[in-house]
Amino acid sequence: MPELVSYKKHGAIGVITVNNPPVNALSPGVPEGIYESLLKGLSDPAVKAMVLTGGGRSFIAGADIKHLGQQKSPVAMKWRDEMERMEKPVVAAIHGFALGGGLESALCCHYRVAVPSAKVGLPEVLIGILPGGGGTQRLPRLVGPKTAMELIVSGRHVPAPEAKALGIVDEIVPENDLVGAAVAFAEKISGVRPLPRVGDKSDKLAEAKADPGMFDAMRKKIERRARNQVAPYRCIDAVEAAVSLPLEKGLAHERALFDELRQGEETGALKYVFYAEREAAKVPDVPRETKAQDIRSAAVIGAGTMGGGIAMCFANVGIPVKVLERDKETLDKGLAKVKRNYEISAKRGSMDPADISKRMALITPALSYEEVGDTDIVIEAVFENLDVKKEIFKKLDKAMKADAVLASNTSTLDIDAMAAVTSRPAQVLGTHFFSPANVMKLLEIVRGEKTGKETIATAVKLGKRLEKVVGVCGNCDGFLANRTRIPFKIEMMALVEEGSLPEQVDKVMYDFGYPMGPFAVGDLAGLDISYATRQRRAKEDPANFRADPISDALVEAGRLGQKSGAGYFLYKEGDRTPYPDPEVAEIIQSVSRQMGVKRRAIGDEEVLHRLLLSSVNEAAKILEEGIAYRSSDVDAMWINGFGFPRYRGGLMYWADHTLGVPKVRDTLHEWYGKYGGHWKPAKLIDDLANAGKAFSDV
Ligand SMILES: NC(=O)c1ccc[n+]([C@@H]2O[C@H](COP(=O)([O-])OP(=O)(O)OC[C@H]3O[C@@H](n4cnc5c(N)ncnc54)[C@H](O)[C@@H]3O)[C@@H](O)[C@H]2O)c1
Structure with missing residues (x-):
């Protein structure tokens, strides 16, 4: 086995290299190896300075999350502080990532050099x-x-x-010769004394002494974003301690805060999500070594809301994409909207204005199937109508090159029915983006009955390249994400029919941690779209149709959501705040009366549990059917597709950790007795409860 840490002399410079693939995490053995190398360099009179770097594709990317919270060796506890105090200079040579413990190590070096593509940061807060x-x-x-x-x-x-502009990095060095440049830098500074030690600096701390209110201002600033969370506030407390305490005491204070957090619920949930998101892309019978195509070009059919957003996803990572529409006018309109979206991003500062033309240049308009036939993947994103989609898949089957992947962005329709009209069902699957496609992190990959393993592996690899959180599931109505979300939507309307009001439901869910309440989300999307779908479904599929008399009444009263200034809530000109509206309460009460419902007061806990447990039950049914591979996939999808608060671990994690399976089972049985319908408990839940198991065991 290669050494975890190697030490080699380059003239008068000792070069210490961490070799702990894939990202040189600070696993047990690494700090000890570095420390030993530092001592070698220190005791060798021929060595004037040292360089600390990482082998492979990165500097030290961070602590080893698997070992987080475990007792560290005495060397692991002290090596960084000792390195900072050493009498020979150490230069951190950074490529790839210097994150968390990696950057903390670099901060204890006396100098830092980095290649232009490197990234540094302290992302610990993201795992609580x-x-x-x-x-x-x-x-x-x-x-x-x-x-x-x-x-x-x-x-x-x-x-x-x-990082260079901020002073974290001293020098940017050429991309292709990091160690050479770092050695040259080390030679240059080897005689400088006293050594610059970050821990000894105090000039920058004066800023806070002049403005002691900055910490409370920051607490106030994150109030909304960090509600219900602890770690972001402890981060502020720790920085405040850096200003008020000498280094050693500050370090002890940081340690105490760290120890408090690492035992908390928040970090338990966030670490779980960290793994859940990685797992969700794995398919039990598709081994890692399955051949995955490299997608070098793509096509999108339809330049509507989703087609435009999906095209942006490709352009954003440098993959050329063709966009096909029915006619030139619609195409021009669709691409103009894409450009407008980029301009808005540039205006907000989240994108360099110079990139707009670069990204638009990667998007090519097309009006015929011949023009898109040579691309590696095509994603269909036209109206949600199976006949229209089948026609398109027939055309794609004729036009696309032999090894192209044929994908659909459908939210609910049968992937197998689309595959069946082609001569290559093994190359057909669903790639379900969430709206807005260029913003939402989730990509749900839907595996049809005949989808080939290589096709799945290709789509998963593409999803990662598009910087998405990828989840794979089988084919069923609504797939994993939307199918588990439907009971939530049914319950939110049932609650207001029975006695609640939109403002109560929204407050409960906002307080729980959602960025917006579900009714406010409805207003944002527009109530007319689902109204039109209901009108159509009532005719096409009356047996499975579920009426929504409250939303119908609102739309018929001209309340279409934010765009008409009123929906479930009232909106003021230029203000997106949802204001409760007595007119809505009246409409709701009148619908309840017509339905013969005697309204009652509903408690907040019932609101939360009815919304979430109905979905937990549906998820259990999907797991039981084998359409979802693991319970944690549901969590990864709810967090990245629906805004479920990450620090609560996801839908199923929440159920496991707040109620536990036996209580979930009892509640479902009680509500099934009362309400019937979708409350029929999944057999899996009874089985888990009887076996004393949790959802996380599935
Ligand atoms: N909007 C969402 O929130 C959302 C989210 C996920 C998935 N989806 C799915 O994505 C698909 C597209 O939805 P959308 O919201 O972008 O719809 P949209 O109405 O905004 O866009 C559809 C586009 O397809 C074009 N089109 C229709 N028939 C065509 C044809 N034969 N050839 C070429 N172009 C054609 C239309 O002109 C239109 O521009 C649907 O299957 C929908 O279910 C939508």
Whole structure:
């Protein structure tokens, strides 16, 4: 086995290289190896300085999350502080990522050089903890408490050029010769004394002494975003300690806060999600080594809401994409909207204006199937109508090159029915993006009965390239995500029919952690779209049709949502705040009367449990049918597709950890007795309860 850490002399410079693939995490053995190498360099009179770097594709990308919270060795506890105090300079040579414990290590080096593509950051908050290796004490000394707080509380990755501007990195070196450049840099500074030690710096801390209100201002700023969470606030507390305490005491304070967080519920949930998101892309019978095509070009059919967004996903990562429409006018309109979306992003500062033309240049308009035939994948995103989609798949089957993947973005329709009209069902699958496609992280990959393993592997690889959280599931009405979401939607209307009001339901869900309440989301999407779908379904499929008399009454009263200034809520000109509206309450009460329902007061807990448990039950049925592979896939999808609060671990994790399966079972049985219908408990839930198991065991 290769050594975890190697040490080699380049003239008078000792080069220490971490070799712990894939990302050189600080697993047990790594700190010890670095420390031993440092001692070699220190005791060798011929060595004037040292370089600390990572082998393979990265510097140290962070702590080893598997070992988080375990007792560290005495060396692991002290090596960084000792390195900072050493009498020979150490230069961190950074490529790939220096995140968390990786950046904390680099901050204890005396200098830092990085290649332009490198990224640095302290993302611990994203798994519910804080940087516990001195990061909250040293970063403020280097960049000032305000910037440090922004970086630590957001956990964002900072590109090397920005890190240089902030003073985190001393020099940007050529991409292709990191070690050579770092050795040259080390030679250049080897005689400088006293050594620059981040822990000794204090000038930047003065900023906070002049503005002591900055910490409370930050607490106020994150109030909405970080509600119900602890870690972001502890990050602020720790940075505040960097200003008020000397280094050693500050480090001890950081450690105490870290220890408190690492035992908390928040980090348990967030670490679980970290793994759930990785697992969701794995399919039990599709082995890792399955051949996956490299997608070099793509086509999208339909330039509507979804088609335009999907085209942006490709252009954003540099993959050329052709967009096909029925006629030139619709096509031009669709692409103009894409351009407008990019312009809005540039205006908001989330994109470089120079990139607009670069990305638009990757999007080519097309009006005939011949023009798209040579692309590696085509994604159909036309109206949600099976006959229309089948016609398109017939045309694609004729036009597309032999090995192309044929995908549909349908939200609910049968993938097998589309595959069946082609001569290559093994190359057909669903790639279900969420709206807006260029923003939402989830990509649900739907596997048809005949979809080939290579096709699945190709779509998964593409999804990752598009920077999506990928979840794979089988083919059923609504697939995994939307099918589990439907009972939630049915219950939210049932609650208002029985006695609740939109403002109560929305407040409960907002307080739970959703970015918006479900009724406000409905107003944002527009109530007329689902109204039209209901009108159609009532005619086409009356047996399975579920009426929604309240939403119908609102639409018929001209309340279409935000776009008409009123929906479930009232909106003021230029203000997106949803205001409760007595007129809505009247309409709701009158519908309840017509339905013969005697309205009652409904408690907040019942609101929450009815919405979520109806979906938990449906998810259990999907797991039972084998359409979903694991319970945690549901969680990854609800977090990334529907805004379920990440720090609650996802729908199924929440059920496991707040109620537990036996209580879920009892409640479902009680409500099935009362309401019937979709409350019929999944057999899986009874089985799990009887076996003393949790959803996470599935
Ligand atoms: N809107 C959403 O929130 C959402 C989310 C996920 C999935 N979807 C699914 O994505 C698909 C598209 O939805 P949308 O909201 O973008 O619809 P949309 O109405 O905004 O766009 C559909 C586009 O397809 C075009 N089109 C129709 N027939 C065509 C044909 N024969 N050839 C070429 N173009 C044709 C239309 O001109 C229109 O521009 C649907 O299957 C829908 O269920 C929608």
